Amino acid sequence: MEIQSCVTILNEWDIVAARQLGRNVAKELGFGTVDQARITTAISELARNIYLYAGQGQLCIDRLNEQGKTGLRIIAVDEGPGIPDIRKVMEDGFSTSGGLGAGLPGVRRLMDDFNIDSNPGEGTDIRATKWLR
Amino acid sequence: MYNEIISHIKNRKTEIIEEWIDRVKEAADERMISVVSEQVFQGTSYEFVDLILLNLDENNSEYKSKLEMFSEKIVRLGWPITFVVSGLRTFTHVVHDDLIQEKKISKDREGEYLEFLDNWLAPLSNEIIHTYASTWEKTVSLQKIALQELSAPLIPVVEHISIMPLVGTIDTERAKLIMENLLEGVVSHRAEVVLIDITGVPVVDTMVAHHVIQAAEAVHLVGARCMLVGIRPEIAQTIVNLGIDLNKFITTSTLRKGMEKALEMTNRKIVELEEVN
């Protein structure tokens, strides 16, 4: 069973909308305050990356129900420039924009499952899941 | 055609409006029906029909100002624009159907009449959409100003200690203001310790952290020390997960603890007065 809702990311306020959506779903699914904060922060990172590096894209929230386990999946998709070296961007401190470079590695630590798929010139697809315990 | 349609609508006003209301209700979803009060809905429908009759009846200037007033009223009612626009289309069809049903138009001229009705009601529809759009624009720009006003004040609480309470989302524009106000305030208040209170910031991601770190470094450069206070437990957790190093800062969980610490750093403390008997 999957129910998905999405926010199109075009400007900074869409990042806030995406966070709001994620927080609401997380609350509904029964995540506690710490996990709610982790999920909204992860959404914020991924949505901002779309805004900064791809210009536009989509951020979707999936409610998961697999084998009695409940989860929330963040899907961040864009058709931007893509990431040439995935290993590098997953290192702490790597940034091409003078940022902290803690976003992607941070999201991996904030969430339980993390998957990144990107091809230069085609775009980026990042999925991160948090399971309810 | 004009006069024909006018007199038809005038003669069958009640029937047409009732049919119209029924159809609009049928098409609207439940959420909408609960929002729109029956009475207001009825009243507005009659008002609308009087307005379009005026459009045909009288010269344009009065009609124009009445149309503006009507549009504004519709917008104030807070009805969704899709509801209003599809309602207008439904009206066209109701009148058309009624003309046919009452055998006012022959089969071969049906299309012609529909086109006429459409053209006649289009400017009305446009005016209402225009009013919606400009109302929204106004609201958005007012809210932008309101947001700026609640931006980032630096408050000199006691000598040498200033506090900047941050409430709400921090975007790039606000981050700039935070920096400016901090530096300006530190100098003009002669602050030695500055407390940045993030109790009211809902999400602390790497961008917010980055701006706060930069601000603190800048404060340091002008000779003051910066403290990050109001770090809620869940925010502390996410900051650790993100791998952001705040070791360079003095941090406290509450503003109160921060204040005590700041007093200590400036060689002061709060004492309770002994009761005088």
Ligand SMILES: Nc1ncnc2c1ncn2[C@@H]1O[C@H](COP(=O)(O)OP(=O)(O)O)[C@@H](O)[C@H]1O
């Ligand atoms: N959606 C994306 N499209 C293209 N490049 C991206 C995307 N997301 C991240 N990157 C690249 O990965 C780098 C690291 O991202 P991140 O860990 O969020 O740190 P930061 O945003 O602070 O640079 C970015 O500097 C950018 O070069």
Ligand SMILES: [Mg+2]
């Ligand atoms: Mg980033």
